[in-house]
Amino acid sequence: MDKGxxxxxxxxxxxIIITIMVLELKAPAGDHLNDLRPVLPAFAGYVLSxxxxxxxxxxxxxxxxxxxxxxxxVLWANLYLLFWxxxxxxxxxxxxxxPLATAPAVLxxxxxxxxxxxxxxxxxxxxxxxxxxxPLAQAVSSGLKEKISPxxxxxxIAAAFVYVxxxxxxxxxxxxxxxxxxxxxxRQLGMGA
Amino acid sequence: MDKGxxxxxxxxxxxIIITIMVLELKAPAGDHLNDLRPVLPAFAGYVLSxxxxxxxxxxxxxxxxxxxxxxxxVLWANLYLLFWxxxxxxxxxxxxxxPLATAPAVLxxxxxxxxxxxxxxxxxxxxxxxxxxxPLAQAVSSGLKEKISPxxxxxxIAAAFVYVxxxxxxxxxxxxxxxxxxxxxxRQLGMGA
Amino acid sequence: MDKGxxxxxxxxxxxIIITIMVLELKAPAGDHLNDLRPVLPAFAGYVLSxxxxxxxxxxxxxxxxxxxxxxxxVLWANLYLLFWxxxxxxxxxxxxxxPLATAPAVLxxxxxxxxxxxxxxxxxxxxxxxxxxxPLAQAVSSGLKEKISPxxxxxxIAAAFVYVxxxxxxxxxxxxxxxxxxxxxxRQLGMGA
Amino acid sequence: MDKGxxxxxxxxxxxIIITIMVLELKAPAGDHLNDLRPVLPAFAGYVLSxxxxxxxxxxxxxxxxxxxxxxxxVLWANLYLLFWxxxxxxxxxxxxxxPLATAPAVLxxxxxxxxxxxxxxxxxxxxxxxxxxxPLAQAVSSGLKEKISPxxxxxxIAAAFVYVxxxxxxxxxxxxxxxxxxxxxxRQLGMGA
Numbered sequence: 019m020d021k022g023x024x025x026x027x028x029x030x031x032x033x034i035i036i037t038i039m040v041l042e043l044k045a046p047a048g049d050h051l052n053d054l055r056p057v058l059p060a061f062a063g064y065v066l067s068x069x070x071x072x073x074x075x076x077x078x079x080x081x082x083x084x085x086x087x088x089x090x091x092v093l094w095a096n097l098y099l100l101f102w103x104x105x106x107x108x109x110x111x112x113x114x115x116x117p118l119a120t121a122p123a124v125l126x127x128x129x130x131x132x133x134x135x136x137x138x139x140x141x142x143x144x145x146x147x148x149x150x151x152x153p154l155a156q157a158v159s160s161g162l163k164e165k166i167s168p169x170x171x172x173x174x175i176a177a178a179f180v181y182v183x184x185x186x187x188x189x190x191x192x193x194x195x196x197x198x199x200x201x202x203x204x205r206q207l208g209m210g211a
Numbered sequence: 212m213d214k215g216x217x218x219x220x221x222x223x224x225x226x227i228i229i230t231i232m233v234l235e236l237k238a239p240a241g242d243h244l245n246d247l248r249p250v251l252p253a254f255a256g257y258v259l260s261x262x263x264x265x266x267x268x269x270x271x272x273x274x275x276x277x278x279x280x281x282x283x284x285v286l287w288a289n290l291y292l293l294f295w296x297x298x299x300x301x302x303x304x305x306x307x308x309x310p311l312a313t314a315p316a317v318l319x320x321x322x323x324x325x326x327x328x329x330x331x332x333x334x335x336x337x338x339x340x341x342x343x344x345x346p347l348a349q350a351v352s353s354g355l356k357e358k359i360s361p362x363x364x365x366x367x368i369a370a371a372f373v374y375v376x377x378x379x380x381x382x383x384x385x386x387x388x389x390x391x392x393x394x395x396x397x398r399q400l401g402m403g404a
Numbered sequence: 405m406d407k408g409x410x411x412x413x414x415x416x417x418x419x420i421i422i423t424i425m426v427l428e429l430k431a432p433a434g435d436h437l438n439d440l441r442p443v444l445p446a447f448a449g450y451v452l453s454x455x456x457x458x459x460x461x462x463x464x465x466x467x468x469x470x471x472x473x474x475x476x477x478v479l480w481a482n483l484y485l486l487f488w489x490x491x492x493x494x495x496x497x498x499x500x501x502x503p504l505a506t507a508p509a510v511l512x513x514x515x516x517x518x519x520x521x522x523x524x525x526x527x528x529x530x531x532x533x534x535x536x537x538x539p540l541a542q543a544v545s546s547g548l549k550e551k552i553s554p555x556x557x558x559x560x561i562a563a564a565f566v567y568v569x570x571x572x573x574x575x576x577x578x579x580x581x582x583x584x585x586x587x588x589x590x591r592q593l594g595m596g597a
Numbered sequence: 598m599d600k601g602x603x604x605x606x607x608x609x610x611x612x613i614i615i616t617i618m619v620l621e622l623k624a625p626a627g628d629h630l631n632d633l634r635p636v637l638p639a640f641a642g643y644v645l646s647x648x649x650x651x652x653x654x655x656x657x658x659x660x661x662x663x664x665x666x667x668x669x670x671v672l673w674a675n676l677y678l679l680f681w682x683x684x685x686x687x688x689x690x691x692x693x694x695x696p697l698a699t700a701p702a703v704l705x706x707x708x709x710x711x712x713x714x715x716x717x718x719x720x721x722x723x724x725x726x727x728x729x730x731x732p733l734a735q736a737v738s739s740g741l742k743e744k745i746s747p748x749x750x751x752x753x754i755a756a757a758f759v760y761v762x763x764x765x766x767x768x769x770x771x772x773x774x775x776x777x778x779x780x781x782x783x784r785q786l787g788m789g790a
Contacts, residue, residue, distance in 0.1 A: 023411055023465055025216055030419030030609075033223030038427060040297045041231060045305035049312035068297075072290045076283065079216055090462065094583070097458045104426045104454075112431035119435035197287070218602055223416075226609030233683045234617060238691035242698035261683075265676045269669065272602055390673070409604055409658055416612030424620060476655065480776070483651045490619045490647075498624035505628035 021088050024096060028078060031100045035107060036071040039064050042111040060114030066193060067110040070130065073196045074103060074137070084154040085144055095143040099136040105129045123178035123185045130189060131171040138164055167192050214281050217289060221271060224293045228300060229264040232257050235304040253307030259386060260303040263323065266389045267296060267330070277347040278337055288336040292329040298322045316371035316378045323382060324364040331357055360385050407474050410482060414464060417486045421493060422457040425450050428497040446500030452579060453496040456516065459582045460489060460523070470540040471530055481529040485522040491515045509564035509571045516575060517557040524550055553578050600667050603675060607657060610679045614686060615650040618643050621690040639693030645772060646689040649709065652775045653682060653716070663733040664723055674722040678715040684708045702757035702764045709768060710750040717743055746771050 043060055046053035109129045113122040141158060148154045158164075174188030236253055239246035302322045306315040334351060341347045351357075367381030429446055432439035495515045499508040527544060534540045544550075560574030622639055625632035688708045692701040720737060727733045737743075753767030 020469065023415065023468075026219060026412060027415045027419055027461065027465075029216065029220045030223050030416050031423055033220055034227055034420055034423040036293075037224055037227040037231065037297055038423065040301055041234070041427070043301045045301065045308055049305075049309035049314055051314040051317065053314070054318070065294075068290075068294055072287070075220065076286045076290075079220075079286065080283075082216075083213065090466075093462045093465065094458070097454075097462075100422075101451075101454055104423055108426055108429045108431065112435075115431055116435035121435055121437045121439070124437065125440070219605060222602065222606045223609050226606055227613055229679075230610055230613040230617065230683055233687055234620070236687045238687065238694055242691075242695035242700055244700045244703065246700070247704070258680075261676075261680055265673070268606060269672045269676075272606075272672065273669075275602075276599065406662065409608065409661075412605060413608045413612055413654060413658075416609050417616055420613055420616040424616065427620070476659075479655045479658065480651070483647075483655075486615075487644075487647055490616055494619055494622045494624065498628075501624055502628035507628055507630045507632070510630065511633070 021082060021085055024088050024093065025082050028082075028096060028100065029075075032071060032075045032078070032103065035103050036068060036075070039067055039071075039107045039110055042107065042114060059117035060111075063110045063114040063117070066189065067106050069193050069197060070133075071103060071106060073193065074099075074133065077137070077196070081141065081144065081154070084152070084157055085148065086152075087147065089147060092140070092143045092147060095136075095140040099133065099140050102129060102133045102136045105132075118182045120178050120182060123182045124175050127171050127175040127178065127185065127189060130192070131168055131175070134164070134167050134171060163195060167195070214275060214278055217281050217286065218275050221275075221289060221293065222268075225264060225268045225271070225296065228296050229261060229268070232260055232264075232300045232303055235300065235307060252310035253304075256303045256307040256310070259382065260299050262386050262390060263326075264296060264299060266386065267292075267326065270330070270389070274334065274337065274347070277345070277350055278341060279345075280340065282340060285333070285336045285340060288329075288333040292326065292333050295322060295325045295329045298325070311375045313371050313375060316375045317368050320364050320368040320371065320378060320382060323385070324361055324368070327357070327360050327364060356388060360388070407468060407471055410474050410479065411468050414468075414482060414486065415461075418457060418461045418464070418489065421489050422454060422461070425453055425457075425493045425496055428493065428500060445503035446497075449496045449500040449503070452575065453492050455579050455583060456519075457489060457492060459579065460485075460519065463523075463582070467527065467530065467540070470538070470543055471534065472538075473533065475533060478526070478529045478533060481522075481526040485519065485526050488515060488519045488522045491518075504568045506564050506568060509568045510561050513557050513561040513564065513571060513575060516578070517554055517561070520550070520553050520557060549581060553581070600661060600664055603667050603672065604661050607661075607675060607679065608654075611650060611654045611657070611682065614682055615647060615654070618646055618650075618686045618689055621686065621693060638696035639690075642689050642693040642696070645768065646685050648772050648776060649712075650682060650685060652772065653678075653712065656716070656775070660720065660723065660733070663731070663736055664727065665731075666726065668726060671719065671722045671726060674715075674719040678712065678719050681708060681712045681715045684711070697761045699757050699761060702761045703754050706750050706754040706757065706764060706768060709771070710747055710754070713743070713746050713750060742774060746774070 043057060043064060046057055106129060109122065109126045113119075113126050116122050141161075141164070145152075145155055145158070170188050170192050174185045177188060178185035236250060236257060239250055299322060302315065302319045306312075306319050309315050334354075334357070338345075338348055338351070363381050363385050367378045370381060371378035429443060429450060432443055492515060495508065495512045499505075499512050502508050527547075527550070531538075531541055531544070556574050556578050560571045563574060564571035622636060622643060625636055685708060688701065688705045692698075692705050695701050720740075720743070724731075724734055724737070749767050749771050753764045756767060757764035
């Protein structure tokens with residue numbers, strides 16, 4: 019089955035991305051529990067990014083479940099998504115070192131936005147390949163979350179220039195919105211089965 | 212088969228976690244065998260953490276063997292376990308740099324405790340999905356080790372405030388207790404087969 | 405199926421190579437958007453190398469699709485290719501730290517050249533194993549891109565001694581040339597199916 | 598199939614080990630080709646270790662091909678081998694920083710020796726599980742290379758105290774001896790098929 023290897027490679031890359039972020043958490047210099055305090059913002063950023071990468075993995079899992087084959091164009095759309103996911107550890111590290119600074123919060127939102135757009139591109143390529151009557155097409159017909167998320171990211175990026183906590187709140191809200199896996203696809207597949 | 216990808220992704224993350232810890236072992240500055248001496252505590256910590264991650268992998272292997280399907284809720288329970296496993300390299304590095312210090316030993320025990328609880332959560336989600344008559348349910352009916360381990364961790368954490376070697380001994384004891392793979396599941400599956 | 409594990413191992417190695425390059429992107433010291441400027445050359449190098457590794461992955465995917473079995477000799481030809489791919493992060497890091505310097509551009513081209521030759525070796529080993537009437541043999545009969553790429557790399561290496569941007573342009577051109585996955589194999593397999 | 602996940606996890610760990618060694622190759626400080634010179638010993642060590650890990654992977658591939666099932670005891674024998682393989686990047690880094698120094702050459706040989714013994718342990722566990730009439734048992738009946746390799750390692754370790762190049766030559770000789778994949782298993786399986 020052709021799609022198996024796309025899943026395996028994506029799993030590999032996503033597994034590495036989600037895990038190498040923890041390499042950015044440097045062991046504190048001192049040996050007291052208080053020495054953990056400066057690590058806390060980086061830890062919070064790691065948790066948020068872990069959740070985001072986890073969201074992409076579960077949704078990738080759901081989408082691939084509904085997909086029946088791959089071609090060269092979806093291979094590259096998939097690599098394009100993996101590229102932007104691979105930027106997450108970089109921006110997480112920058113934000114962890116400068117919590118509440120404007121520029122890292124802007125770049126973090128920008129990378130989330132590029133991931134969201136790459137996801138839409140991948141979905142479109144798969145829909146074109148699967149056709150309008152495919153289980154996938156019926157499952158993602160509304161795409162409400164896909165439309166709202168980029169707007170919240172853009173708002174979050176703009177908010178970072180005014181008051182960074184609002185910006186971070188935006189990113190947390192989108193994560194919370196998505197942490198519920200795509201019930202539409204699950205329901206659709208459940209009905210079809 | 213749906214569960215295959217959960218196994219593949221978990222294998223990827225666990226393989227990375229178990230391997231990146233060795234990146235924390237810095238090559239000694241000098242070129243004499245004596246120069247290895249300061250690396251020894253970090254090496255001992257690496258061995259212990261390698262065994263712990265190995266335990267989770269073999270038990271994950273056994274549990275998934277008895278499982279027949281997955282849903283969105285077990286995907287996230289699985290990610291929650293992987294999150295706490297991904298904290299192991301961080302605390303191993305901290306403990307390796309400050310052997311016999313209280314705070315790293317406390318945090319190490321805390322992370323082990325969170326892993327143990329995440330494991331119980333994952334088991335409960337799977338049991339709910341599989342039902343009370345499933346092979347998994349019959350295999351893990353007593354769950355004695357799951358109940359004792361957290362208690363020993365809590366004792367180990369408390370002991371770290373008094374005398375760290377006792378704390379470390381607790382963590383070694385739980386590892387030794389678990390290194391024997393879950394015979395219950397193996398026996399159960401053997402009987403059913 | 406024997407070839408499955410070669411795919412899995414290659415996927416693992418390529419996934420790690422493509423992802424660890426991002427570890428070379430150090431978070432900037434400052435917290436302004438301007439502080440990203442010194443990271444830009446390294447980022448551009450990362451994009452180029454990501455595309456190159458992505459090309460090798462998609463073409464590996466296509467080739468393995470047409471392949472029916474493996475033997476000891478292709479295992480080592482495959483490892484030889486993976487070895488040269490594993491050199492990409494090293495030369496990408498060097499070039500990122502010294503953009504527009506001659507030596508890193510020369511070494512980058514040399515590593516690309518060795519990868520291209522390793523790819524040809526792997527293709528030859530598979531063709532020998534599959535035989536002259538195999539789908540793979542018919543699919544790669546002309547091999548025009550395989551013949552031109554090394555020439556452009558050699559020209560790019562030579563150009564690095566005169567004017568580095570020409571050298572880099574050569575590497576970008578070959579990437580652009582290959583980013584289109586091997587239509588020959590796809591067409592061939594499509595026809596046969 | 599039960600053994601699939603042991604292969605997948607081993608592939609993951611071995612893929613990471615073989616790839617993270619390249620992280621030890623630091624990009625040279627300067628931007629001249631001459632600046633590569635101090636990296637050469639580390640590069641040579643990387644090549645040797647890459648070949649060794651590659652040997653273990655191909656032989657693991659061959660052994661698993663002949664194996665029909667796994668149990669808890671082979672899971673741990675497999676983890677024990679992966680543990681010693683995970684020590685290879687550490688000793689490679691130490692040897693790369695101190696080429697021709699006695700202690701790193703001793704430790705490098707020691708880690709190779711422990712890997713060889715772990716391999717024998719894994720083989721014995723599988724032979725016990727498969728039984729004396731299994732394809733695996735017939736394939737590895739003589740085990741000449743398994744017996745000679747540890748002796749050469751021990752000689753290499755001793756030689757490191759006298760003249761390090763002899764020690765390194767020993768390690769190169771064993772690698773050359775093993776780079777030919779286990780023809781016995783291949784032949785046996787070919788005959789049986």
